[in-house]
Amino acid sequence: MSHILIITGQTATGKTxxxxxxxxxxxxxxxxxxxxxxxxxxxxxxxxDITPGSRFHPVSQIGEYRLGFYELQGVPxxxxxxxxxxxxxxxxxxxxxxxxxxLDILKRGKIPIxxxxxFFYLRHLLYEIPSQHIGADWKxxxxxxxxxxxxxQEKLQTLNPDLYQELNNSDRNNPQRLIRKIELTxxxxxxxxxxxxxxxxxxxxxxxxxxxxxxxxxxxxxxPEEARxxxxxxxxxxxxxxxxxxxxxxxxxxxxxxxxGLKTIGCKEITAFLRGEWDEKTMVQxxxxxxxxxxxxxxxxxxxxxxxxx
RNA sequence: GCUGAGGUAGCCAAGGUGGUCACGGCGGAGGUCUGAAAAACCCCAGAUGUCAGUUCGACUCUGACCCUCAGCA
Numbered sequence: 001m002s003h004i005l006i007i008t009g010q011t012a013t014g015k016t017x018x019x020x021x022x023x024x025x026x027x028x029x030x031x032x033x034x035x036x037x038x039x040x041x042x043x044x045x046x047x048x049d050i051t052p053g054s055r056f057h058p059v060s061q062i063g064e065y066r067l068g069f070y071e072l073q074g075v076p077x078x079x080x081x082x083x084x085x086x087x088x089x090x091x092x093x094x095x096x097x098x099x100x101x102x103l104d105i106l107k108r109g110k111i112p113i114x115x116x117x118x119f120f121y122l123r124h125l126l127y128e129i130p131s132q133h134i135g136a137d138w139k140x141x142x143x144x145x146x147x148x149x150x151x152x153q154e155k156l157q158t159l160n161p162d163l164y165q166e167l168n169n170s171d172r173n174n175p176q177r178l179i180r181k182i183e184l185t186x187x188x189x190x191x192x193x194x195x196x197x198x199x200x201x202x203x204x205x206x207x208x209x210x211x212x213x214x215x216x217x218x219x220x221x222x223x224p225e226e227a228r229x230x231x232x233x234x235x236x237x238x239x240x241x242x243x244x245x246x247x248x249x250x251x252x253x254x255x256x257x258x259x260x261g262l263k264t265i266g267c268k269e270i271t272a273f274l275r276g277e278w279d280e281k282t283m284v285q286x287x288x289x290x291x292x293x294x295x296x297x298x299x300x301x302x303x304x305x306x307x308x309x310x
Numbered sequence: 311g312c313u314g315a316g317g318u319a320g321c322c323a324a325g326g327u328g329g330u331c332a333c334g335g336c337g338g339a340g341g342u343c344u345g346a347a348a349a350a351c352c353c354c355a356g357a358u359g360u361c362a363g364u365u366c367g368a369c370u371c372u373g374a375c376c377c378u379c380a381g382c383a
Contacts, residue, residue: 011348034348035347035348035349036348046348088345088346090345090346090347091344091345091346091347092344092345093345094345095345117348118347118348119343119347120343120344120347120349121347123343123344124344124345127344128344128345133345134345135345136345136346138346141346168342168343168352169342169351169352169353170341170342170343170350170351170352170353171342171343171351171352172351172352173350173351173352174342174343174350174351174352175350175351176346176347176349176350176351177342177343177350177351179346180344180345180346183345184344184345194344224338260346263346263347263348263349264348265348266348267348268348289336289337290348291348293348294348296339297347297348298348300340300341300342301343301347304341304342304343305343
């Protein structure tokens with residue numbers, strides 16, 4: 001019988017610290033479930049827990065993604081630097097990388113400890129068995145992105161009235177979600193394959209390990225004020241650590257705000273600052289605010305899908 | 311002290327011959343989520359500086375007072 005531990009929760013609650021402690025206790029290895037720390041070159045802005053001297057140990061490759069680990073106080077930490085900022089790294093990509101790493105860790109007789117607050121990614125790993133793989137069609141998305149919401153609504157309604165019918169008010173007004181639905185339909189989605197999400201955890205099935213026991217621990221801030229204060233400290237620390245320089249270097253290397261990796265809280269604000277749109281104080285305030293809002297959205301997600309004991 | 315401008319929600323802020331007034335944005339609360347998710351959306355709450363006067367009716371008009379800003383002293 002094998003075990004897996006998941007440590008998730010709001011940003012700035014000390015998840016990694018806890019995970020590291022558990023890894024030492026249980027002889028485990030860490031797997032980052034973080035949609036942003038998966039990008040190389042964003043070390044300071046995303047607050048990766050690596051010391052300047054430590055280096056990446058590449059191990060294998062899944063498609064475009066490179067799997068490897070950093071060592072953190074002797075504990076391997078996987079799924080950092082999986083992609084470069086030009087690349088897409090979707091929840092699907094995460095779960096395929098993660099399953100591969102989990103199996104590898106288990107094979108070596110260690111405990112996988114998944115740590116991170118990207119709930120959408122975590123949910124994809126734990127609950128979904130997509131029976132029909134329909135990836136992103138960026139060419140299509142590009143054309144659809146020029147259309148208005150009502151145009152997109154009309155389009156989906158024509159192409160797939162049943163699916164449109166299923167959508168709630170929030171999704172019907174959400175261009176990205178409408179585009180995804182159109183994309184699915186145009187690539188031959190069959191509705192039976194797109195039923196409601198499986199409420200049961202399906203990771204065991206995915207890994208083909210019926211005995212796998214999964215423990216989930218969630219971390220959250222006691223109050224919104226506490227969240228804001230922890231986030232403020234953290235952002236200020238990252239600024240002092242050279243976050244602005246880091247983003248400037250990325251831009252100098254030819255990366256742009258349009259690159260998937262730079263669509264990251266902190267990057268956006270710093271980019272606006274570097275372009276002269278905001279002064280430094282405004283940039284810091286906006287960064288903190290964006291991070292606070294994110295933490296709130298995390299809590300909503302968490303309460304719904306991971307209400308387990310903190 | 312004088313002159314001018316102004317006081318509308320936690321902040322920024324629009325408006326109208328007096329008619330249930332009260333546009334927005336930010337922030338706050340809650341929510342949505344099947345390959346962009348640190349994304350993109352939905353939704354709720356909340357306001358006319360104070361006191362009088364005119365009027366059937368004042369956020370709007372009048373007066374006084376309080377406060378803020380600019381200029382002059």
